[in-house]
Amino acid sequence: MFIIDSIKTFGRYLVLMRRVLSRxxxxxxxxxxxxxxIYQLGVDSIPIVLLISFFIGAVICIQIKLNIESPWMPKMVVGYATREILLLEFSSSIMCLILSGKVGSNITSEIGSMRVTQQxxxxxxxxxxxxxxxxxxxISALISMMPILVIFSMAAGIAGAFAIGKFTGIMTPQDLIVGLQYEFNQWYIWCSVIKAIFFAFVITSVASFYGYNVKGGSIEVGKASTNAVVSCSALILFSDMILTQLLMQ
Amino acid sequence: MIEVKSIHKSFENQEVLKGISALFENGKTNLIIGKSGAGKTVLLKCIVGLLDPDSGTITYDERSTSSMSKKERLHMRQEIGMLFQNAALFDSMSVLENVMFPLDMFSPMTYNERVARARACLERVNLIEAQDKSPEELSGGMQKRAAIARAIAMNPKYLFCDEPNSGLDPQTSLIIDQLIHDITVESGITTIVNTHDMNSVMNIGDHILFLADGELSWEGNKKDILNTDNKTLNDFLFSSEILRQVKEQSKAK
Incomplete structure (x- = not known):
């Protein structure tokens, strides 16, 4: 039953997308x-992206420093690992998971309210x-804003890591900079941007689907918002696995 | 003129419309009345194309909707104006923008012409002073008037109103009813109004259809309705003790 319902829902999603992706x-x-x-979904999300990325960058730096510190380990490894985590996963997947909560619920409740009020x-x-x-x-707005959000997230995360190194003294900024620059691979940034663009499509289209198909009143709009965020999060994590495999091979 | 023939509509196993046929003429205010759940809104949604009937035909001035292509249907919808039960104004737009919206989407007019047309519609419904307000700043009656202005912006040939008086006081209801009736007569359009407001029936009911349990139970005008022998209609019309007494007093006189 669950499988049949899921196939039916996917079918309805495809029918909706056929109507959406027309001229x-x-x-x-x-x-x-x-x-x-662009303003509502993208620009309004910049503060939360910067804030979360800054603190996560700082926390990653602290955790790596505390957990892998060893006389055998080069000091620059902290900066290197922080950069790789931020570029490869945090600034695309985790940031999009956070955005699916903010942007996804916003879209579902907006479209759902328009549905129940007959607009x-x-x-x-x-x-x-x-x-x-x-x-x-x-969809177009979030896709066009997502590369900017990803770059901002990377920059804020690295700034957070740098700030924690500089102001707490757990490591020298020089060691961090060496690590951040060590064996830098430009493709990782492109991977992150490509993944985030795909996730932007998932967030906006899935959240819109839930909002567009609301039946009933305000309670159903609330339920649809919750379902949209859960579905977006699951789909982001699932597609992250596939995309990472495809892009990093 | 709109003609519906043998319209059937079911939801799951429940038959909501059981073969309704009717003719709605130009320049007349056609009312569909009936108890809640009688199938009024479903019939209206079938006529405007928000729902597809299971069987039966709907004809707009001899153009059958079932034989129309998707493009023709979309084009025909520009000839339709609709007033929803809760006005359904776009809350992200001002009143003027709401009225301009159909013109922005479909009219070849210039910006200044569109603004002038939208203002003329707002003046027609006496709402020009509220043009810059957002819908939530308006009272229920003002929202309905703004929705009427939006519905007539494209000079529609057909006007549909779903419970235009719901949630309004009797005085405001009269204003809305009169506005709908005047626009219908002025423009010679085909108007269909869903209502269970008896004041509307007596004020503007040029042609009245009474639905009961998904069937057309009675058809006539506001003069005939008080003298009908249809028991279901009488039970509906004179459901309150006061109205029953008024009828008995008028009979005695």
Whole structure:
């Protein structure tokens, strides 16, 4: 039963995406909506991304320093490991998990509220492709903002690690800098950006799907928001495994 | 003119509409009345295309919706204006932007022309002073008037109203009813109103359909309705003791 329900849900998701990924009826209105969403979903997320990344960068640095410190281990390993964790996983996958909570629930509740107050019906009656009108600007906006968020997250994480080294004295900034620069592979940044773009699509499309299919009232909107965040998180982790395997081979 | 023939609609195993046929003429305010759960909203949703009937045909001025292509259906929807039960104004937009929205999407007008048209619609419903307000700043009656302005912005041929008076006081209800009726007569459009407000029935009911348990139980106008022998309709109309006494007094006179 669970498998059949999941297949049905996936089918409904594909049908919705077919409507979403069509040509906008008015490009001028599409770009206006997209700019609005860039601000709401992307720019508004910058503070939380910077804050969390800064502290996680600092914590990773402390943990590595405390747990692998050994006379046999070069001091620069702390900076090296911190950089690799931030670039490879934190700034793409974990940051997107955090964003799925903030952005995903925001999208589901917004579209879900429009559904229960008949605003989506009003769009359909006018002859507007409501799925395309409401969802495509959100997907485009988060996809276009995600590389910027990833870069900001990497920078803030490294700044956090550097700050903890400088202000607590657990290691010298020079050792950290050597580690941060050691065997740097540019492809890791591209991997992170590619993964995050994929996750941006997952967050916006899945959250929109849950919001668009709400039936009932405000309690159902709340339930849909929770379900959307859970589904987005699971899908991000699952697709992270596949993408990492594909991109890092 | 809209014609529906033998409309059937079921949800799971429950048959909500059982072969309804009716003709809705131009320039008349057509009312669909009935108890809650009688199938009024489902019938209206089938007519406007929000739901597909299981069987039966719906014809807009001799254009059958079932034989229309997707493109033709989309185009035809631009000839439709709809007033929803809770107004359904877009809360991210101001009142003026709400009224301009269908024009922005589908009209070839310039920006200034669109603004002028939207203001004219707001003036028609006496709401021009609220053009810069957001929908949540408006009272229920004002929201309904703004929704009427949005519905008529594209000069529709067909106007649908789902419970336009729900949640409104009797005086405001009268204003909304009169506005819908005046617009219908002025523009010669086909208007269908779902209601269970008896004031609306007596004020603007040019053509009335009474639905009971998914079937068309009675059809007539506001003059006929008080003298009907239809027991189900009488039970619905005179459900309150006061109204029953008024009817008996008028009969005695």
């Amino acid at each position: 906008p009826q008015r490009w001028r209105i599409f770009f206006r909506q997209m700019l609005h969403e 989506i019906d009003a769009l359909e009656i006018m002859g507007v492709n409501s799925a395309n009108f409401l969802i495509l600007p959100k």
